[in-house]
Amino acid sequence: MPNRQRRAALSITMGAALGLACALAAGPALAQAAPRTDLVVGMRLEPPHLDPTAGAAAAIDEVTYANLFEPLTRIDAEGKVVPGLAEKWEVSADGLTYTFHLRKGATFHDGSAADSADVKFSLDRARGADSVNAQKGYFAAVAGVEAPDAQTVVVTLSRPDGLFLFHMASGDAAIVAPESAGTNKQTPVGTGPFKFERWVAGDRVVLVRNPDYDGPKPALERVTFRFISDPAAQVAALKAGDIDSFPQFDTYEALPQFRDDGAFTVMVGTTEGETILGTNNARKPFDDVRVRRAMAHAIDRKTLIDGVLFGNGAAIGSHFPPHRAGYVDLTGLYPYDPDKAKALLAQAGYPDGFETTLRLPPPIYARRSGELIAAMLAEVGVRVKVEPVEWAPWLEKVFKGKDYDLTLIAHTEPLDIDIYGRPDYYFNHRSERFNAVGAELDRTQDAAKRNALYGEQQRILAEDAVNGFLFMLPSATVQKSGVQGMWVNRPIQANDVTGVRWK
């Protein structure tokens, strides 16, 4: 693109001339005061590719969500559903028809218009027979998509889905164009305020501001996502000034040294990651609720949070985050009480405890929690063999094959309590009561009623002690003190930099 280069060179020359003029007029102080317009964001994992509609890796969304691709609706920093490519929408009284009105003038980065035909294509592609969408279930209720005019999309559902707008706000529902859908993995073309510039595989992805964006333009001109997996290297890169902001920073033991350093700001917020001791409810002795309750009494969440997260994280008593409306505090249901745990085990017929295996996936929180929980369970006579496994075998054996006793994992999808209602989910747990409430939830649009129903579901899970409910993963961000507008909380896995600016 020599043309674009020439234009860039021209604007640099003009900018320099302007800067010089300012400096001459007002002295050097004013020239220095111009804030930076580039940002280097650190990430632990590199995305395998950049198409959010064809992969579950969180790193894909962490680069592309809201920056490069836009869904119809989107999630904002507070976790609310707000307009995305659709500026407004109506829901019919029976909850079966959604009419979306698209932003006029929205275009893809290749210059073509983003209209209702693209939306229809995107939704049909995600729910079609050969769809490889990682969250195809989000589209399960969709019966048909119509595009009556260029700016209007009508989606009809076969059954009410209370979470439809929420799910349409996920990266998996990003709107793509038919011409570029096949090549988005390497050269993504979206409708967002930033467009793709380059990807140095293994090192970084660079996005630049989209000059043709039809909405408010971001303050940043260039955003670089750099991938640093080694914890010591992350700390060094921050200290050396190579990284401006590192969200989802999980080397929690390093947070105090950044808090003590005036050049950095540390923010600790919430995520949607309920961390659980996954329990195979179909396997002996975990098919006995007394055994599961005994284990709940044997786990000291305070020690766990101090040991694994260095105090940064909230305890949970069910599968629901404390920061969400509808949360019910059930952490007091099974207080830490090893004697009671032993008594319950004896009642269930295991006065001398039993032997079991705990399969741990690679994340550091899982490995650390696993070691601590094994020690805690040993106190009440449960002899745990800890077995670290890689990610692929974990998915194959534990998640898909349900071949495990215990495991430990954070469920990071937002509002995912419904997984307990899925048949054949790896917990092997069935509760008709839970499913009845779930069906009621799908029929309910009213927020207060929905929250009451969520509360009921949380209670059922806690009473059944389906899994060991441990803690919420925190969202720690370490950044240079001049960076403003990064999300404190992670209501969705994303690094939305559209509102970021330098002081």
Next chain:
Amino acid sequence: MLAFLARRLLTLALTAWLATLAVFAVLEAIPGDPALVMLGTGAQPEAVAALRHQMGLDRPWPLRYAGWVGGMLHGDFGTSLTYARPVAGLVADRLAITLPLAALALVLSAGIAVPLGLFAAGRQGRAGDWAVMAFGQMGIAVPGFWFAILLILLFSVRLGWFSAGGFPGWEAGAGPALKALLLPAVALALPEAAILARITRTAALDTLREEYVRTAVAKGLPRRVVLRCHVLPNALIPVATILGLQFSFLVAGAVVVENVFTLPGLGRLLYQAIGQHDLIVVQSVVVLLAVTVVAVNALVDIACAAIDPRPRVTA
């Protein structure tokens, strides 16, 4: 000599074929489904099945094996399951970092070790010798990754001379690219230099006991000239052999150092591909490495045979 060459080539082909069998069998046996890894915990079984079909994983294994090996014979290494890019291109991009890194480390290692070893041999038992020996002991004992972190802390965090890892790409110019490779190369070279310095010292000491050296000293030549002109050339033979061996150690060691310095080299590619269960990339990279090692060994043997006729007779 021709028969010797033919035998060597045959061994090379046989080893390469065995390597393809071994890596394919191992990856078949390890549980894990690349489609499942890609689509994660929210995936519906039919979406996973659709992706398996797209990736060609639903074909029986003999077909997949034949397709892979047959493709490689034509120079087609297949397409990465996760990156959706040709494996050959991926590997070439990464080799453009790992090979210069290893070469730079090799040069540094030899550049540090040979003078130090000679120096130590020249003053055996004296303070200088002890200092070099202590350096050698420490260099062997300190793990490379830890040394790498120390280098980053000193030169990047404290002094701010280098960035703490990362790679600007060769298109940014040779200067910035070499600068990004310098610290990793030092971290990689120092443990090897420590070993090499000890070997140089031993080899030089052995040569010093030779009669022609005594003659040279008796002639009244200065010690520096004796060391450079009479000791060094003869002591270099074992040093060169070890240096050749070290090249493969350097490529292997690069995996760890690349991770600490977040350099996008071959080691990191392999590491990420294993995590993603990207079978085709793992298979091809492993076979490539195996073939390289066998080929380098064959080259060394041929070179030795050219210099020294004895193996040709006995082998």
